[in-house]
Amino acid sequence: MTSYQTRPLVHVARLCHISVLALSLILAACGGASTGLNGSNGSNGFSALSSISLETPGLHCAAGGARIDAGLDANANNQLDASEISSTQYVCNGMTGNAGAAGSAGLASLVSMTAEPAGANCANSGYKISVGLDANGNSVLDVSEVTSGQYLCQGTAGANGNNGISSLMVIVAETAGANCAYGGNKITSGPDTNLNGALDIAEITATSYTCNGAPGPGVSWTNVSSTAVAGQSNIGYLANNASEVTVTLPNAPQIGDLLQVSGVGAGGWRIAQNAGQSILTKGIAGSNAPAGLSWTARDIVRTWDGITSSGDGSKLAAYVVNGQIYTSTDSGVSWVARDSNRGWDSITSSSDGSKLVAAVNPGQIYTSSDSGVSWTARDSNRNWISVTSSADGSKLAAVVNGGQIYTSGDSGVSWTARDSNRAWISIASSSDGSKLAAVVTNGQIYTSSDSGVNWTARDSNRNWRSIASSSDGSKLVAGVFGGQIYTSIDTGVNWIARDSNRNWYAIASSSDGSKLAAAVFTNKIYTSNDFGVSWAARENNRFWRGIASSANGNQLVAVGSNDQIYTSVGVQTTPGVAGSITGGQYDTVSLQYVGASLWLPLSYTIFSSSGIQAN
Structure with missing residues (x-):
């Protein structure tokens, strides 16, 4: 460590928030006869001394710091007694940084020492010590940042006296540790008794620390x-x-x-x-965090069999086997019974939830244009088993178990028979109603790209139970009861087997097809956030019968037979990698x-x- 006597030099030192401080600052104030000539008969001039002590948090330093006293050694005992103090300066610790999304670290406390010419502040010249916080972070104590200042002045020259003993001060960086948790500066001082211009270890009479403030939670x-x-x-x-x-x-x-x-x-x-x-x-x-991590039971135990959701997940409609239809406008919190007891077997909704279509097996198709408040019977009595809708509710498609596929372009007012009699079990539609996909029990998958006019057989004969489609109809997912789940990304041309053999019963898809949810009868609900590549088991084993999803996959709703309605809202990402x-x-x-x-x-x-x- 190198020190310098302060009479010929001026130094500026940053007292905190510096990772490496190579500069040593020595404050040396000369004695009363520092400028007098050596004489044989004169007495020694008074030495100028400084003293450093800890300053506890309070009026002078909110976060604590150091107190620097200075004065002339009138009694020549090489100690700065209380009666000899002529000026006091405080060097304060930095304050803790403010919290925030990008919070700042603690403000650095700076001190500067500049030569003070002879004048009103120091009759025989001296030094001005200024202290303040580095508010603009430029590591320089600007004039606007100075919060206090004191003067350390030269003593009056003695007549033919010897030079007084100088008091030296050294400031060096203090690394983070026991003395300063976040680093700072170490200040040592004492009289230069051997007159070598350096503060030697044996000459140190006072030690103090000015510490950096605790950093705020910034980046x-x-x-x-x-x-x-x-x-x-x-x-x-x-x-x-x-x-x-x-x-x-x-x-x-x-x-x-x-x-x-x-x-x-x-x-x-x-x-x-x-x-x-x-x-x-x-x-x-x-944000469209996937749902399915946690579930909330709604309504009461009933023989629930199917459910549908609006695009935003706020409007829901579910039905009870040989019971009524129930609707909710608050994402499943409360429910209202609608229409009459019937053998409901399927239900679907427009994107805004205003248009509903429900099928009775055996019976008619019923439509509602007021979110389920009132219903109108459509077409004829058939073994309707599944129904689907375009986003605006204008294009509908329904399948009859052991009968044909039927389509409607006028929200269910009129219907046209399509394809052939098959053991149809489930049908799904693109948002515009142009692309349809339907599955046959112990048969194949069938797709149509012209709103059901023409159909093409896909994949192989399997015990298909349900099917769902992305908004554009390009991504499909279908489940086999007692088999695997299958996905397609080319509108049903090719299919890939996923997961394991289970009793897949009902399937729902987000509008982009990336987030899928499937209910397994007498087992759990399974969700996928990667287009069906991987699946995670959710909730508990129940007699799951139906499941529906909001357009973004952030909300799911499912029903179980002789059980309740269950809702799930995505509030976090899928845990893990x-x-x-x-x-x-x-x-x-x-x-x-x-x-x-x-x-x-x-x-x-x-x-x-x-x-x-x-x-």
Whole structure:
């Protein structure tokens, strides 16, 4: 460590928030006869001394710090007695940083020492010590940031006296540790008794520390031009690549840790998860986190058999075998009985939930244009077993078990028979009603691309039980009772077997076909967030009979025979490595770890057309 006497030099030192401080600052104030000539008969001039002591949090330093006293050693005992103090200066610790989505670290406390010419403040010149907080973060104590200042002045020259003993001060960086939890500075002082211009260890009479404030929960930013990076706590990542940049959550975060991602490049970003981790997404507007993780029982035990949902999941309609139809306008919280007791066997809804179609087996088809308040009987008595609707409710298709397929282009007023008599069991439609897909018990799958006028047999004979379609009709999923589940991404031309042999009974799909839910009779509900490639068991074993999904897959509703209605809302990503959230160029999100392997969104900004998505 090198020290300097302060008479010929001026130094500025930053007292905290510096990782490496190479500069040593020595404040040396000369004695009363420091400028006098050496004489043989004069007495020694008074030495100027400084003293450092800890300042507890209070009036002078809100977060504590150090008190620097200075004065002349009038009694020549090489100690600055209380009666000799002529000036006092405080160097305060930095304050704790403010919390926020990108909170700042503690403000750095700065001190500067400049030469003060002879004048009103110091008759024989001296030094001005200024202290303040580095509000603008430029590591310089600007005039506007000075909060206090004191002067350390030279003593009056003695007549033919010897030079007084100088008092030296040294300021060096203090690393984070026992003395300063977040680092800071160490200040030592004492008289230069050997007159070598350096503060030697034996000459130190006082030691104090000025410490950095605790950092707020902020982030430091780093540019990522690669396509993958292992995330670290309290780091912000600028995803800067033409391809998607994957940032994996920190593996062992502490409560309060942050992670932020901003999409700079055209490829956007993905936040991936480690085993067991999940991101709460309910607070992100438009997020479509998958449902199915938790379920809430609704209404009472009845012989429920089928259910349908509006696109936003707010309007629901379910029916009871040989009972009534029940509707809900609050996502299943409350239910109202509609129409009469009938042998209902299928129900479907328009996207807005205003138009409903229900089939009776044996009996007629019934339509409603007021969300189920009133109903009108349509067509003839048949063994109707499944019905489907276009998004606007104008194009309908229904199948008769042992009979034909029937289509309607006028919301069910009139119907036209299609194809042949088969053991039809389930039918699904694209949003515009042009693409249809139907399954036959112990038969094949049949598809139509012209609203049911013509049909093509697909795949093989199986014990098909149900089928569902994406909004555009290109992605299909069908279940075999006692067999596997099958998916197609080319409108039914080719099919891939998924999962295991189960009693697949009812299936629902999100509008894009990525999020699927299937009910297994006398078993569990299974969900998939990757177009059916992988499946996860949800809820408990029940006599599941029907299931429906909102358009984004964020809400599910299912019914069980001799059981209740169950609803599930997606509030978080799928736990573990299968879950993630994605954003496009200029989309941003800030996450905070809240414990229990959960990350909470503190803020987000959406610029891209797709927004922030979850799975």
